Amino acid sequence: MPYFNWNDTINLFSKLTIRRVWNATRVMASYQLSKLTGKPMQWGYPVSISFEPTTSCNLRCPECPSGLREFSRPTGMLKKDFFRETIDDIYKELLYLIFYFQGEPFLNPDFLDMVKYAHDKGIYTATSTNAHYLTDEKAKKTVESGLDRLIISIDGTTQDVYQQYRVGGKLDKVLEGARNIVRWKKELKSKTPFVFFQFLVVKPNEHQIEDIKKLAKEIGVDQVRFKTAQVYDYENDPNQLIPTNEKYSRYKVGKDGKMKIKSGLNNHCWKLWHANVITWDGLVVPCCFDKDATHQLGNLKMQSFKETWNNDNYKQFRKELMTSRKNIDICANCSEGLKVWEE
Numbered sequence: 001m002p003y004f005n006w007n008d009t010i011n012l013f014s015k016l017t018i019r020r021v022w023n024a025t026r027v028m029a030s031y032q033l034s035k036l037t038g039k040p041m042q043w044g045y046p047v048s049i050s051f052e053p054t055t056s057c058n059l060r061c062p063e064c065p066s067g068l069r070e071f072s073r074p075t076g077m078l079k080k081d082f083f084r085e086t087i088d089d090i091y092k093e094l095l096y097l098i099f100y101f102q103g104e105p106f107l108n109p110d111f112l113d114m115v116k117y118a119h120d121k122g123i124y125t126a127t128s129t130n131a132h133y134l135t136d137e138k139a140k141k142t143v144e145s146g147l148d149r150l151i152i153s154i155d156g157t158t159q160d161v162y163q164q165y166r167v168g169g170k171l172d173k174v175l176e177g178a179r180n181i182v183r184w185k186k187e188l189k190s191k192t193p194f195v196f197f198q199f200l201v202v203k204p205n206e207h208q209i210e211d212i213k214k215l216a217k218e219i220g221v222d223q224v225r226f227k228t229a230q231v232y233d234y235e236n237d238p239n240q241l242i243p244t245n246e247k248y249s250r251y252k253v254g255k256d257g258k259m260k261i262k263s264g265l266n267n268h269c270w271k272l273w274h275a276n277v278i279t280w281d282g283l284v285v286p287c288c289f290d291k292d293a294t295h296q297l298g299n300l301k302m303q304s305f306k307e308t309w310n311n312d313n314y315k316q317f318r319k320e321l322m323t324s325r326k327n328i329d330i331c332a333n334c335s336e337g338l339k340v341w342e343e
Contacts, residue, residue, distance in 0.1 A: 008194040015124045023093040031273040040318035045093040048275040052101035053078045053108040060167040062239045065291050066102040072292045078280040080110040089305050091121040099127040106133035112145045119146030134177025143184045150193040155200045157211040164204040182220040196223035201248035202241040235259050267325045289330040
């Protein structure tokens with residue numbers, strides 16, 4: 001199961017329009033010039049956006065604010081009307097829409113209606129789920145919605161291992177949901193969604209890497225991808241999650257014997273030029289590492305997206321990023337370049 005998939009790639013390219021290509025070209029050019037000059041400049045609008053359907057979740061994963069119920073912001077559901085208003089403002093430039101930030105998307109009763117709305121605007125749509133709500137009926141509606149990519153989080157091939165990270169989860173429900181999606185794709189003769197298992201590699205499950213590949217092949221999903229785990233207190237690792245195989249870890253032991261993050265923090269970040277995150281209640285934040293929305297760059301209940309994208313808050317954050325990124329708290333545990341993709 002290779003990382004590159006022709007059907008998925010062709011589907012993504014089919015969403016391109018002259019306006020979206022021109023926007024992406026402007027965004028890339030402004031980013032490269034910003035790196036070259038050391039002075040932030042921004043042309044165009046985001047190529048990709050993450051929209052948060054909800055902060056609610058049925059699981060209690062140990063390194064997730066949603067799972068731990070430790071948010072400093074309120075829990076709630078994205079409203080369909082607000083979502084549509086925002087999409088209407090930006091869809092002509094927007095190529096890729098991720099329905100995920102925190103929480104379980106399928107808990108929002110209007111989730112698939114929003115997917116369908118974005119799909120009808122010609123936007124490539126993706127989401128990530130723990131798959132506990134992919135009943136036969138919901139799986140059929142998911143395929144019919146036009147969703148382009150479905151990431152199923154599955155972090156173990158046996159219940160005892162799976163539940164060590166996906167606390168409160170049932171592996172048989174995940175596998176049932178995956179089978180439902182695969183079956184309805186065949187029934188409806190649909191090439192979408194592109195489905196893959198995402199395996200978060202942690203110490204309790206790293207011995208099951210080969211097993212998940214076999215399981216995925218048996219069920220018929222399109223691919224397996226492995227992801228490194230974010231550990232907040234990585235120096236102490238209280239939940240014993242950092243794997244022994246450094247290939248699958250964001251961290252390594254330094255010369256002083258202490259655990260440290262592998263990646264260096266250069267004073268630039270592509271995310272701040274081509275993407276951003278919108279919370280369920282309309283807050284605009286820099287990226288998915290700002291889980292508590294502490295760096296609020298705008299509020300779409302008070303200002304349009306296009307106004308927000310070029311406001312003073314964004315300009316100031318990009319400036320700080322290019323002068324002293326190491327001093328920005330959400331960058332400290334950044335995983336850019338540390339995700340592991342496997343065939």
